[in-house]
Amino acid sequence: MAKYYLGSLKGDDIGLEIVPVAIQVLNAAVEKYKEINIEWEELPVGYPSYLQTGETLPQKTLNVLHKMDGWILGPIGHMAYPKGDPKAINPHPILRRKFDLVSNIRPARSYATLPCLHQNVDLIIVRENNEGFQPDRNMYKGIGEFMPTPDMALSVRVITKRNSRMVARTAFKLARQRNKMKKVTAIHKNTVFKLGCGLFVDSCSEIAKDYPDIEFNTMVVDTFAMNLVMRPQNFDVVVTTNTFGDILSDEAAGLVGGLGMAAGLCVGPQYVMAQATHGSAPDIAGKHIANPYAMIMSTQMMLYWLGNKKKDSETIQAARDIELGVEKVLSQMKYVTPDLGGTATTEEMGIAICKAIQTL
Ligand code: ATP
Numbered sequence: 001m002a003k004y005y006l007g008s009l010k011g012d013d014i015g016l017e018i019v020p021v022a023i024q025v026l027n028a029a030v031e032k033y034k035e036i037n038i039e040w041e042e043l044p045v046g047y048p049s050y051l052q053t054g055e056t057l058p059q060k061t062l063n064v065l066h067k068m069d070g071w072i073l074g075p076i077g078h079m080a081y082p083k084g085d086p087k088a089i090n091p092h093p094i095l096r097r098k099f100d101l102v103s104n105i106r107p108a109r110s111y112a113t114l115p116c117l118h119q120n121v122d123l124i125i126v127r128e129n130n131e132g133f134q135p136d137r138n139m140y141k142g143i144g145e146f147m148p149t150p151d152m153a154l155s156v157r158v159i160t161k162r163n164s165r166m167v168a169r170t171a172f173k174l175a176r177q178r179n180k181m182k183k184v185t186a187i188h189k190n191t192v193f194k195l196g197c198g199l200f201v202d203s204c205s206e207i208a209k210d211y212p213d214i215e216f217n218t219m220v221v222d223t224f225a226m227n228l229v230m231r232p233q234n235f236d237v238v239v240t241t242n243t244f245g246d247i248l249s250d251e252a253a254g255l256v257g258g259l260g261m262a263a264g265l266c267v268g269p270q271y272v273m274a275q276a277t278h279g280s281a282p283d284i285a286g287k288h289i290a291n292p293y294a295m296i297m298s299t300q301m302m303l304y305w306l307g308n309k310k311k312d313s314e315t316i317q318a319a320r321d322i323e324l325g326v327e328k329v330l331s332q333m334k335y336v337t338p339d340l341g342g343t344a345t346t347e348e349m350g351i352a353i354c355k356a357i358q359t360l
Contacts, residue, residue, distance in 0.1 A: 015074020127245025
């Protein structure tokens, strides 16, 4: 029996709509397997939590997360949080750091029926999650972002060998697991950032030696940005530093249908957090038209990751079923949300995916 204790942290705005749908889909997939047991617990986070408890990330939430196998974090609408209140912090960077969620896995995949700028795209960007430019001054000995004079701002970028090696290993493992082009491309700008990007590339090259079956190459970030737009089919797994990954993964999402299609998974040595790449979309919150795909596929990746961790073939198959159910609904285009050209609500798209999974 594979048992999982999972958290539901809905977050803000459209999170209240898409997280319940993602949970419903995961439950529909695991229901088919007798040997998978999932216990869900909802934990307060974000603005609804602030209204209820006075904090956007209560200590109780952190305490329970430490005992969990994984959790879903809905999008966070931190721009709306009251300024100057230390209890109204943006929970999401805190969670990534506290739980050492070093790698952020962001796939971009095209579907033949969807209006995409490119077809036959199936790539993954692995982004370092906790370093790079540090707006939080206290993270590394007080170095972060600061203004030595009112007319000058300094943003310091942190790159460590540890995290660079960890994201590289995540990328190589994915390339092996996917068994597609078996290729990892490290993106950098070591022509300018000789130390920071230099250390990153050297660390990736070291890890590459452990994966002789995987082709490894490097590319300067500006060259990659152009190649991503012109020939995204040439890439398999891409690994890069925090800010480059942030920008490039949104660019990749734009190639395959927009932010509603941008799934993400944050992983570390011990914990896993499913978190769609997009924000809380306050402009469409409450209208039930948010595309649940990114949240569903983030949750699917979490299930797959957990199945691999526990070496449980049923859990891995349940994750595969979600992928197939989603593929079926997208191939029929009957129940898809307006951003994909349909008229379905968030919930209708979720129900269609559940039904597709049940009839696989
Ligand atoms: P953040 O700064 O919090 O990352 P953002 O600036 O990336 O947020 P989003 O909240 O992601 O902004 O929204 C950008 C646009 O994409 C908005 O018009 C929003 O409605 C749309 N959008 C984002 N997510 C979805 C979704 N799941 N379904 C449909 N549209 C979405």
